[in-house]
Amino acid sequence: MSNKSEIIRKEKVVQSIVIADTFTDEFVPISDNIPHALLPILNKPLVDYTLEFLSLGGIEEVFLFCSVHSDEIKQHVDKCIKNGDGWTLTMKVNVTVSESCQSFGDCLRDLDARGLLRGEFVLLEPGVLSNVPLLSLLEKHSEIVKADKYAAMTLILQESGIGHRGRGLEDILLATDSLNRVLFYKNLGSRKTKKIEFPMDIFLENSSISILHNLKDSHISICSSSVLPLFSDNFDFQTKDDLIRGLLMNEEILEGTIYAHVLQGSLFGGAVSSWRMYQSLSQELMKKWIHPLTVTRNKNRVLKNNVVIGAGTTIPNSAKISRSILGASVSIGHNVTVEDSFIFSDTKIQDDVVITHSVIASNCTIKSDSKISLGSIIGTNTVLENGTVIENALVQSKQPDNGDEYVKLGNKAFELKVSSDDDGDSVLSTTSKKPYRLHITDIESDDEEDDDSDGFSDSEEELSYTQSPVPDDTKLFFSEVIDSLTRGFDDNLLCDNLILEINSSRYAYNVTVKEVNFNVVKAILSMSLREPIGVQYFSHLSRLLSYFSPVLKNYIRNEAAMLDCLQALEDVATSGESFKEKWVIAILQHMYNKDYLAEDIILEWYRNLDTDGKFVEHVKPFADWLQEAEEASSDDEDDDDSD
Amino acid sequence: MEKAKKENKNEKVGPDGLTKKERRALKLSARPPQDNRSATEPTQNSLEKTQVNKLGNTITEIQNTIAAISMDSSKSLSEKEQRRLEWAKKLEEQNKEKGVDKNVSKAELKAKRREMQEAQRQLKTEHSKPVTKTPSTEKKDVEKKLETIQKHDTKKVDMKKEETKISPKKDIKKIIQPHKVQLVQHLYNEEILKLEANAVIVHQDIHPAFIKLGVQYGNKVVLGSNARCLALLAALKSLINDLKSHPKQEFCRYLETVLQVSANYLYTCRPFAVSMTNALRYFKLQLTQIDTNLKDSEKKAKLQDIIDTYIDDDINKAGDAISMKVREKISNGDVILTYGCSSLIRKILLEAHNDGKKFQVIVVDGRPLLEGKELLRRLVVAGIKCTYVLINALSYVMNSVTKVVLGAHALLTNGYVMSRIGTAQVALVAREYNKPVLVCCETYKFSERVQTDSFVYNELGNPDALSVTHINIPTALKKWKDVAKLTPLSLLYDVTPPDLVTAVVTEIAILPCTSVPVVLRINASDTT
Amino acid sequence: MLDQENLSDVSNLVSDIKHKKIYNSFDVALKTEDLLEKLILQRQWKSARELMKLVKSRIKFIRDDLPTEATATNVMRHILKIIREEYESASKKKGEGQSLHQLVTSNSSDILDYSESLSSLRSSILDHLGEYKVEIESSCDNIAAQASEHIHMDEMIMTVGKSHTVEKFLKCAAKDRNFKVVVVEGAPFYYxxxxxxxLAKSNIQTTVIPDSAVFAMMSRVNKVIIGTHTVLANGGLRASSGIHAVALAAKQFSVPVVVLSHMYKFTPLYVVSNNHEAFNICASPADVIPQSAGKILNDIEVYNPIFDYVPPELVTLFISHQGGNAPSYVYRLLSELYHQDDYDM
Incomplete structure (x- = not known):
């Protein structure tokens, strides 16, 4: 009783939620045996770093929410309390279990139902490593809430340069207004999109907007008390991204706004959400970017070449180890090469093994002459026989029982066949190059360049409804052009309007510029052929041509267009319709005089003509004349009208 | 006016040297201004004119242009005309509002009259307009200065002074006085002058390339003795190219006078580097030796050739020679320490890497310029394994270093090395740990000056740069201007005594520091 | 059994230091002293030896967890000495090394093993501790009081970074002398x-210079006055990064280097090398090169050391609350502060 009143009188306890489970398959097969929270990073369980960070930041009560492997996590927390670890002195950790949760959203709904949280709290996604002072951020959030009572969440993002190793999968694009309110949020992930679409109203409604593309997600958010009810109310919110998107799209209905805070300087935040992040965060932890979180000195040794080894590990002289983390009691044989890899504790590596860019879980045995490379993950208790070669694969020790395809490599080694639509990255799948699980420098940098160019063409294909013009469309276009031109000529319409009509049909049928030029000229020429052949022919022709001169002028603007025009002429001439002999020459002459066609283009085109056809004979006199007439002032304006 | 602007697009200069635009503008300026447009967009030229006016500088009338007039500038000229007169009108109105007594309004009238005379004089002469060519930084610079000048304008109006001479000098002095470090007082005067001089900025008789150069120097866009010297020579070449012959003077003499004016201007933007002084001196010497009987175009070609040879021999080839010598000294497994960003050192390291030598580099950097980052980036891109530290971590890394290579700004006659501030410290710590220190310097940077400490001759940097961190977060020093007793001091150069330097690598040979006067004598005797 | 709850007080202290809740050496010293006072008051111990064992285990704990933290261990060592002294005076037996005569004439029964249980011990120790506490608290003022002896009119004083002691010292001197101060900014921490x-608020003419300008300014400086983190057994310093370069420059120009240090900073340890784990910590590289630098961060090493070793030849004078001492005298001071047996633990 008195306790209760004490609690009420006591000031608000600073609380935080840590979701322990990723609810994804990122870490299979290792996540089958150990919970994500206990994944060793630099030989210490992940959750230790998270808890240390929280206690450093001033949090007093933590709700550690687990759904799978909850016993192990509970045991571990109890062990820490018994050992008197740093965080135990200032912080209380409640391990909350709910086996039925399937997603991040479910966990939060569960917590909402339990009603344990009061006021503002810090929400952490699984595997956060950071050194941010949380109390000041909580204060800042309170101030924002005072100013805007609907403020639901402050996202903590970290400033990060492009090309930085840890940025690839956590790329965030953000548009904020002058008060740091988030107007647009997009998690670019590993997709190399070159095109982003922004909703127009964010630009119309706000006087100043910053678009930030130098950010990385730290997976830490400061939430108001309204966040949990928001999750409970909307059952389709499964992840934090859903919440953000939902709030941004339905601002009025859901009544929540999101703010963003960018970490600068030595403040660091990141989460182990995938193997790549695991790799990059290990490096950053080792190089002290997350000071004061560091390698525990009394249990690890740091060697040259960026290697960290745990207690009891022995490495013979002949082994070449670089940029790797070895756990406790790992035994390495002779002539072993380990590069850019992670080997957890109690593993035995026998002689002549080569391991690059891979993760080997604890209690494994890798027998001699094996090669493991390119982002392979070997699960706990696996035994790989002599001479096994594994590349870019997942291997686990027990036979998979949930219907996944597998290849049996040994009694205790089963290679999982990864299904093809694993990542759902449609853009990359067209180039058929999924990014490796770990960042591999040489390959990656080439990949990035390739992806750049492929991605570009892919995205063009994606957006296109512009596939190569279907012939039907062109024919339709052509007939439409002819119709409009005929109508225009008959009704004496302004050529500008005709041009507009033609252009709109062009967009309707999605015709390329080349095709347009070609078809327009063709149309005009075809029209001229329809007139009765008689005395009036050439005068009619010239009338037609002069009437359509603005149209011609509009479409025949450059060399390519000129070539198209000549092509059209050739086409019409060879299409079989009968025409006067000098028709071709007349056209050519007219066009040349009106400066639609340049001399050299005509000559070039002439040279490229098929010398057998009759068409050539028609053109020949004109071409010869052209070649002889150096000065334009030569007087053979032979009007073939006389013909 | 709008129409007139449009028409101007393709106009050509008429026989009296004015475009139609200008003629019209002249007529307009004779009439009282009636425009409604407010003078909100101050441009460089209006700024120039008011300042020129108020400081009463005489403007030399030079008929021949140094640069072609761009059409834009002529268009803007008339705009500026308008705006200036608008401004004058505005001031008048201000005066009336404030009920200032006659004295001041008289002064204003005088100012206005002077302005008009000025405008007319300028219309007659064709002067260069760097408006379109200058970088945006210049505009910002200009706007800043405009603010100070506007402030001074209103101050002037407020104070009931009879003379229209501005005393902004005094005002500025009042503000800055308490923030002077006595030790380097003599260096401050230049600082103040700079503030003022930039206000006077554009002389009409300076080639736009030099004006651009001046701004680049002033804003530290061009940093480093080699870079500054090359930029100067490039500007010089374009000056020679564009210079039209003077009817009364011989070409070379005329070029000399023009060059002097331009050099003076450059000096006000930022004091000369030793390399620049040497290059200019060499050029002037060559200028006096040109055969006067040649045609102007031939002279020009010869001069350009001289400059090209100078660059080729004394800068490029010297760099190559030095690079070769140092490369021999670099062996596999070396850890080389360098400070700041020297173009010569960068060249040496990149070429050594291309040769296939396997070495590591430690780049040490110093605030507030943080030039080392640039060097770091280039080395990393080339694939060299690098470490980056600030100068405070020198003792921490010095143990693993095998050699120290440093660049130099200049070598003084008494053997002291003048270089970026912090170099002396690097040499000192290196000596403590017994690491060899090599200074790489081309002979054209050798100077006859003598200096024993870093104060006698130095340059002041921007004190505000010290009050923010490298990511522009303000520190406790942010409000230093309000606290009278607090001054940040940022020097740019320091001198390293010869006993701290193991050897100086020049293109002639690897010398001890004290052999500088020998080389100078050799060079002097070469040219005479 | 003993371990867990017993050492909880020390682990509290250690975690406070780690989390930067107490940062100043002064605060650490006071807190340590409090901790031991509580220990002596509240814990059940029967003999001096038992008590000393408790204290020694705490020293070991701190040394394991925070190898560079010297103040706490120094205070504890000094308290060990206090315990020994009190025991000796209480048991009216002379300790070792009093004089040659006694050494020769003493017999085995005279050798102390501190195992007697003496009733007055607790109170006498607590009294002495009280005095010690006062000494710690007044140490800063005592040092500051000596300021006018060392600073003259119109001098130019150089100092590095921020030391509370130096600040007080200079402010005290500024009351009756007029001088100028040059402060080296101490990037990347900018203390x-x-x-x-x-200082400027207290009306002292101050100039701030970046670390790279130290050599250039040194020719005009009259004295260098610095604080330090620890004074090592050979008279050398473990000071903040960059001070070694300052000391070297001072030597070059024959400028005296005066180090202000409290007695609890004198440690009986020697250091082997600058990069040794027990000697130096590196902080986050983000202070040197920001995260936004992007791609190059993947390929470079960045160091941001916090401490620097300054050899004793470069130090001219140590000023403590008792007065000034030369670096060569430090060994003697140590023997007064700590008992020989407590040096190495």
């Missing part, structure tokens, strides 16, 4: 900036 701001 020098706050010191400069504070």
């Amino acid at each position: 020098g900036h706050s010191l400069a701001a504070s």
